[in-house]
Structure formats: structure tokens, C-alpha cells
Amino acid sequence: MSIGCRDLRVSAGGREVVAVSRLDVPAGETLAVLGPNGSGKSTLLRALAHLGGAARSGSVLLDGRTATTTELRRAVAAVLQRPVLQRATVLDNAAAGLRLRGVRRGEARHRARPWLDALGVAQLAGRDARTLSGGEAQRVAIARALAVGPRVLLLDEPFTGLDATTRTDLLADLRAALDRQRAAVLLVTHDREEARALADRTALLVNGEIRQLGPTAEVLDAPADQECATLLGFTTQLPPALTGREVLLVARPERCRPLAGSAPPPPDAVVVEGVLRRVVPLGGAFRLDLDTPAGSLTAVTTAVLTEGPGDAVRVAVAAADLRACR
Template sequence: MSGPILCLERVKVTYDGILVLNAPSFEIQEGQILAVIGPNGAGKSTLLRLLGLLEGPTEGRVLFRGQAVQSYGNLLAVRRRMASVFQEPLLTDGTVEANVALGLRLRRIDSAEVNRRVQEGMTTLGIGHLATRRTRTLSGGEAQRVSLARALVLDPEVFLLDEPFAAMDPPTREGLLVDLKAILDKRRITTIFVTHDRNEALALGNQVAVMIGGRVLQVDAPERVFAEPINEEVARFVGIETILRGHVQSVSHGLATVEVAGWALEVAVPLTPGECVLVCLRPEEITLFPRGAILTTSSARNQLCGRVIRHLPAGSTYRVTIDCGVLIVATVTRQSWEQLGLHDGAEVVAAFKATAPHIIHCA
């Protein structure tokens, strides 16, 4: 098995004495599409600049294909094996075709080969019909497609994307995400993609790295990162709003009883009596019923009584907060909200299955 294409070893980056990135060990495997997510100021763009050799570490070293970058002697030679696309397209004031060809011409590629790659790249990104258009007349989405085509025609070994969809409207962003995902899957280009948008990470990445406070806290398959966060910081960032601290009271027949604020919750997770845990519940795992309803059709072992304290619209759903002695957040469709006659102040039962919670062991 080949080693990683990029690796950080004992890397730290400080600005004016302030530590902004701490990466003792970080690897990118060949062919991987890694989505790096985290809040603003987490260090995502700094990490990307290091991996793209646009910035050097304060401490530690960057390895490309197993060799420390400094040993190459010429950073430009290594950078030429990479391509980057940023939030702003950074196009020259010329035609679309000339912009797509720019990097190839700077590398003195044969004219016939330049023309072949440019035509293929424009077709792949759906901008062939814009070839003679001046870049200043393009929409934001069109301009970013030109920027992507300009990078991809270089056949990079490593492709770096820094929030490339941040300034786009949702329909434009979704269309470009679908097209880019198909291109990357087909060509198997090693890609590092920085975003603060969880949905973009799920759509594009086959691995997700979560960065918070200058540290990479978890790297895993997207479904595992979002369903099984490693700690409370990651859990909150990936959208788990209900995090309840409790103590394991007993374990019997594969079910653990966890005491949380006077409630005895049953969870289908191997636990040890006496330990402290965090019970994590995603909003979509919780079902609401009017107080007093007979829950004969529900298989949920956990049923907590409470009162709706607020609801906020979120597209076709409501994000509902219930006070059960602890705060629980559930997602309810607008149709269900109306059919159940729910309202702020309504007494409800918040129900969830024993298999629903993700458990984090307290330090």
C-alpha cells in the first residue's frame, strides 16, 4: 500500500505569537476527497495553505510523496503539481477560453495540446458556449466554473479548494457541487476541500476532517463523523443540539439505564455502571406527541414529558425546543405541527428509541 501523498509532521503555525494551527500528525491519501469543516477562525484556510505549499509552518515539516518539501530545493516545482481554486475566481480580463488556457500557456505546453485540454475542460464544466465571452460579463457561478476548468486542465496531482461555493446562491451552488463531484469521482484527483457548510462536506467528501480551535479533532467517513462525533465540540458543530450529561445506573440485556436530570433513559450501547456519559440526540431522532396521547403505535422506549418553549421555521420543518427539565430539540414537519395542534406552551411527550442516542464518554 502506498503512503500518503501529503503529510504534516509536528506542525505548528503561529501569527504574532498566537498559535493558530497545531497538527502533530495529518495525512492525505492518494485519491482521497477530504472535506475540511469547522467554524470561522478554526484554522481551515491556514491548513489548506500549508498543504498547498503557499505558506510554511512555524514548526514541523510538510512532506510530499514521502519527502520533506524543503529537500526539493525548489518549491515551485512541487507547486506545479498542484492546483488551487479560491472563493473569488481571480480571472484575468479576457475571454473564457483564454482564462482556461492561462496556466497551460505559462507552462509552455504545446499549442495543440493546450487547445485539446481547454476544449475538453470547458465541455466538462458546461462552459463551452461561453468560450468567447469576456470574463467581466459572467455571473458568479459561471466565473467559478471557469476558475475550476482553468485548474483542472492542469491535471493536478493535488487539487485544493478554499470555500469555492461560499458566494453562490443555493441553486447555482447545488448544480456546481453535483458536476464537480462527478468530475472528481471519475478522475480520482486527490482533493482537499475547505468549507464551513456541513451539507457541502456531505455532498463532496469521501472523508471529513473537523477542525476547531486550530486542531483537527476527528477524521473519518462523513456518515461516521456526523452520526458518531468523537467529543462534545464536534457533536455541536455537526448539528447535534441535544447533549445531555448523565450517569450509567445499570446494564441489563444489552440496555443501559442512564440517569439524566431525574429521567431514566434506556440506551442500546455497551456501557459500564457508574460512568459519566453524554447522551447525544439529533433533532430528527425525536418524535413529539401531545401530552396524554396513548403511544400504542410507538416503539420508542424513552418518553419524556415537557412543554414547548419555542419553535423556529426551517424550510418545510420547525425546529422545536422542549423543556423536560433538560432542553431537547426536535424537528417537526409543518404538517405534523398543525395536525397535532402544537403551539408554544403546549404540553408534549418527546419520544426516542433506545438505539437513537450516540454516547460520548466523559473525560
């Protein structure tokens, strides 16, 4: 089953926080909605499931047809950012979604158990859910949603607050679990790596609007405008005034190399000059903050710089590492 929306608008406190004219997630596909904090990601997710009390207009579609709240309730399962578990055992929590849909306890437990296994928490089945770590609780929350066998699965930043190892493991387990069913999956996240690991396509949401939408690898590598560039980590931004080009050029700071002394720049590189404001050690690398006539600029280098704050520094970015933005 596919989920989508047309002209979906959500207001909160008299302000429009989400305005999405069109979005479609076909069955079997995972779409990531990538956006900075406060961009309206969670609001969009909730609006798609008709959850919460925010004022909304427009329509949510299931299989291309405008869906009612009841139809959405049956089709959709959503995992919230923070795992909200019940005062019960892990197994009963995993079975809770089914129980809430009227499945008898015995059968619900029976159907939930394989999902605990798929998410790697089967050994915790008998534990009190309130004694779980954050990562374990999130795994149980995801198993609970998957156990329902939803035709649409909505994930609201399910990896937030997990340590790096736990997160990587969970991403792998979730990917495998999602492959087992043909649900339309919408993942809301602010993390590019999560989108890269899970999503076929990615939408960039900025200020409640979808700025870019396409295959994940393409979208993550080609920001359309300055805000998307910042969101995607292209935080070294070279305005036309600095480069003499017609458009804004952006690059990842780790692709910007300071030029030593009077060394000539690589042939196709764009070179900008600035005054070194400070050097921030990043553990194995250094972040250089430069002041240029057109604003500040950031570069990351592993080389040990001879220049100090106040010195003039040249930074080169290879043409292949530059992206042109509107």
C-alpha cells in the first residue's frame, strides 16, 4: 500500500509549520525526510497519520485515494522519537500494538515474538520493559510497530539518543527487518547517514517545505540551495563575491585544503583568501575558521598549519568537490 499527501498544510500557534504540496511513498519503498531541527519533520509525520491535535488541511492518500482517519489508523503504525513503553514485560510490549488492534493476548504474543528476534531483543522477552536501556527500548518499540504488520510504517527519528555502536547495529537490524515486509516506510531524520543507510529516496524538508526530492545518493550529493547545502554538510559556502562565479558554490569543509606558503593551487581548483580567525582541534584533524571579505568560511585539514590566528591563509577547493547552488 502506498501513502502520500496532496497540499498538506499544518498550522500550530497561528503559524503554518508544514506545507507539502505533494509526497508519495510507494509500497516497499523507504523514503527519508531529512530536515534540521524545527523544520516540521515530526509534524509532517504526525499529519500523515492524522495523529495529534494540530490544525491540518489537505488530504492524505492511501493507494492514491483520500484516506479517512479510521483507514489511516488501520494501515499505519508509527514509532515515536522516544520509545514509550508500557508497564509490562518486553514481550507484552511487543504484542501491545496487536492487542490494541483487538488481537487476543496469546496470539498477539505469538505473532510478536519473531519481531523481537528480528530486532535482536528476543532474550529480553521476559524482562520488565522499564529496566531496558535506551537502545533496547527503541528496539522493542520498533518490534512493536512491525509486529502489527503495518502497510505503512512511519519512523520519527528512532535512532536519536543512541550511542554510535548501538545505532549502527540497530540500523542494520532495521534494514533487514524492513526487507521482510512490503510496507511503505517514511523515516524522519536529521541524520544523513540514516537516510543513506535506509532510504531509497530522500526528501529535504526546510521550513516545512520539501525543497528537494530524489534518489538518496543524488539528493545527498547535490544541494539545490543554500539551506539544503547546510543541511547536507556542504557548510563551506563561497558566495559569488568571493569566487567571481555567477552562483553560490558550496563544498564540504573536509574537501577544502589550505595551501601551504606560496604553493600553487591545483589547476582546476577555486582558491579563496582569508584571515585565519581560529584553529579548532578535532582529534586528528583541525577545523580552520577564516574571515573573508564575504563572511566566514570553514575548512578541515589534517595538515599541521604553520600559520596562526591573524595570518592570511589561502584555501583551495577542487572543482569536483564544488556544487553550484541557487
